[in-house]
Amino acid sequence: MTSTAEHDHRNERRGGGSWWFRRPFQIIRANLGAYLALNAMAYGLFLVGMGVGLLRPELTAANAVSLQQDGTLELVTWAMSSTWLFSLIILAVNTVGLSLVHVLLPSAIVPFGGIAVFAFWTFDTGVTLAPINEVAALTMIPHSLTVLIEFQAYVLVLLGAYRLGMSWLRPGTVGARTRRQGYVHGLRQVGRLSPPALALLVVGAIYEAVEIIHLVPLLLS
Numbered sequence: 001m002t003s004t005a006e007h008d009h010r011n012e013r014r015g016g017g018s019w020w021f022r023r024p025f026q027i028i029r030a031n032l033g034a035y036l037a038l039n040a041m042a043y044g045l046f047l048v049g050m051g052v053g054l055l056r057p058e059l060t061a062a063n064a065v066s067l068q069q070d071g072t073l074e075l076v077t078w079a080m081s082s083t084w085l086f087s088l089i090i091l092a093v094n095t096v097g098l099s100l101v102h103v104l105l106p107s108a109i110v111p112f113g114g115i116a117v118f119a120f121w122t123f124d125t126g127v128t129l130a131p132i133n134e135v136a137a138l139t140m141i142p143h144s145l146t147v148l149i150e151f152q153a154y155v156l157v158l159l160g161a162y163r164l165g166m167s168w169l170r171p172g173t174v175g176a177r178t179r180r181q182g183y184v185h186g187l188r189q190v191g192r193l194s195p196p197a198l199a200l201l202v203v204g205a206i207y208e209a210v211e212i213i214h215l216v217p218l219l220l221s
Helices: 004-030 032-055 057-069 072-079 083-109 113-128 134-169 179-220
Strands: none
Touching: 004 032, 004 134, 004 179, 032 057, 032 113, 032 134, 057 072, 057 113, 072 083, 083 113, 083 134, 083 179, 113 134, 134 179
16 A cells, blocks of 8 residues: 555655645645644733733733843844844744753644743733733734734644654654554654745734834834
């Protein structure tokens, strides 16, 4: 019986250069239930976190103090001197710090581990960004688009982590004979979902830098 991995490889050769573009959408269609569930988790926990922050504004204030103490706010203030520098820092944090270190790396060690880490992060981010005052509420008007774009990128990364875990634990479902083959197949799935996720993170980083440096001050003025 031909394995899923062998079938994918032949399709890649037949599809030529356009296969890399079609493949992520095929993975999403084949795992539509998981994709929708991950979207609900990401955006839902963020909104729940904001709700908790509104009910318990002292938690939001504590998170703000923590960002100041660990040097994050100082770094942001320094980077805001240049839109492109700020964009690059945001991109590095979102790709390496969150997507790679917090989602993919834990998932490569413990099946679905990064999904749990991300769930906590998105809830905590919602608490941090809760519109507890007029300034925070106005800031969230342009920043909501940043959340929409970047979270969609994270959902693609999460879908890759999900496929890695499923292929690893149930290799037979992807036509693999061993867990090792299933693990390798899952890593390929992560690789195929990475280009659109990275593209969204690039767009999100540029918009977020423009939003924070230029749009938010206009609103607050």
